[in-house]
Every structure is written in structure tokens, then in C-alpha cells.
Amino acid sequence: MRLDKYLAEMGAGSRSDLKKAVRAGRVTVNGSVLKDPAAHVQADDEVRLDGEPVAYEEYVYYMLHKPAGVISATEDKRQQTVLDLIDERQRKGLFPVGRLDRDTEGLLLITNDGELAHRLLSPKRHVDKVYFARLDGPVSETERKLFAEGLRVDETLTALPTDLEILDPASEVRVTIREGKFHQVKRMFEAVGREVLYLRRLSMGPLILDESLPIGAYRRLTEEELSAIMEV
Ligand code: URA
Secondary structure: EEEEHHHHOOOOOOOHHHHHHHHHHOOOEEEOOOOOOOEEOOOOOOOEOOEEEEOOOOOEEEEEEEOOOOEOOOOOOOOOOOHHHHHHHOOOEEEEOOOOOOOOOEEEEEOHHHHHHHHHOOOOOOOOEEEEEEEOOOOOOOHHHHHOOEEEEOEEEEOOOOOEEEEEEOOEEEEEOOOOOOOOOHHHHHHHOEEEEEEEEEEEOEEEOOOOOOOOOOOOHHHHHHHHHHHO
């Protein structure tokens, strides 16, 4: 791949700035200054910008604080997708791990690691997903018990035992599901006569939404988050 393209894909800056940086002699490849932005580099070359390594990474992992109003897809002709929120230079090959509804906010993992995604989404693994929900009215011990026993939603879905923590006010809840069926949380509440007015994912397995991340922003997973998620 071309040197300037390589640097841009690694997120080192814009293509035009990087061309200038290369021409200015700020980039070394395997210890030698290369001043030609069109020079070819390979994945195992050691590239440095201002002395700092710009390493090729096969897999990348981002935490996105998903806003309402964007769909969990990689591209769409009409609607904004979660990948549209990722810097264009960093977007290639990425996809969201699972789906949140268009109106749902919160934690979404974005990666190009298909194997990890498969593990996290596998119905056999029952990775816990915790949501905060605001309902159109209060729920009580009756609903908590129904959820705990494994609620029959309809002929296609009987949910696994689900923790329902009733917050104050009682129309706000924290719910932990162990599977990820289509519109699962909304359908479970609908089955007990309640409508979900607002839904936000707080965690997925060991990965917890970083509340300091502004809505619509994303960041790389930390080393700790990454090693925790790899254990799943
Ligand atoms: N359950 C839902 O109903 N919607 C989501 O976005 C996630 C879980």
C-alpha cells in the first residue's frame, strides 16, 4: 500500500497533511527517512511519524455511544448508520456487534473482528446485556417475578430468566437479558402491557458504557476492556 494511504488508514491524519509530513522528512520506514508519499509499504514494515510508531493493526475495537436516530448497519442509502459516525479513514471493514433499534441509545461495540462478534452474539453463550428502560407506567413485583421465571412473550419467544430491577420511580427499570432476540426488551414489556418509551444499553458482557463518552462519540477500547471482552 502507498505510504500516505497507509498512514491515513492507521488514523495518523488526513491524506493531504500526511503527504506534507512525508515530504518534510518526518516519516521513517524501517529506520530510513522516506520522502515519497507514493512509496510502497507492507504490513510488517516499521513506520514511524515524528519518531512514533504507526503500527498496522489487523483488528480494531471501538466503543460507540450510539445516539437515537441512527441504524445499526454498515451502510444505507437513506438513513444514517452507526458507521457514518466513525471517521471515514477508520471505517473500512468495520461493523457493529449486534443491533440496537434506531431509537435505542447506548453501548455498541464496533470492530472488524468477526470471530469476537460471533462469540459475543452466539445464542449458546448467553452474554448478559443490561439496559435501562423508561416505561409508560409503573411495574411491580408481579412483572419482576414473571421476568425471573422466563416470560412467554408470544409463540415465537419465551425469554430466558431475566433480571428486572425496579428503580425509583417504578416506571424506570434496569433489565438484564441473556439473549438478543429482535426487539426483545420492548416485546417483553409489551407482553406485560407496558410500552418502552426510552431504551439505553448500559453493558454487554464485561463491557460497560463509558458515560463520559458523549452521545454519538466513540473511542478505542482500553487494554483492560479488551482483555475482559476477549475472555467471553
Ligand atoms: N431490545 C429492544 O427491544 N431494542 C433494542 O434496541 C435492544 C434490545
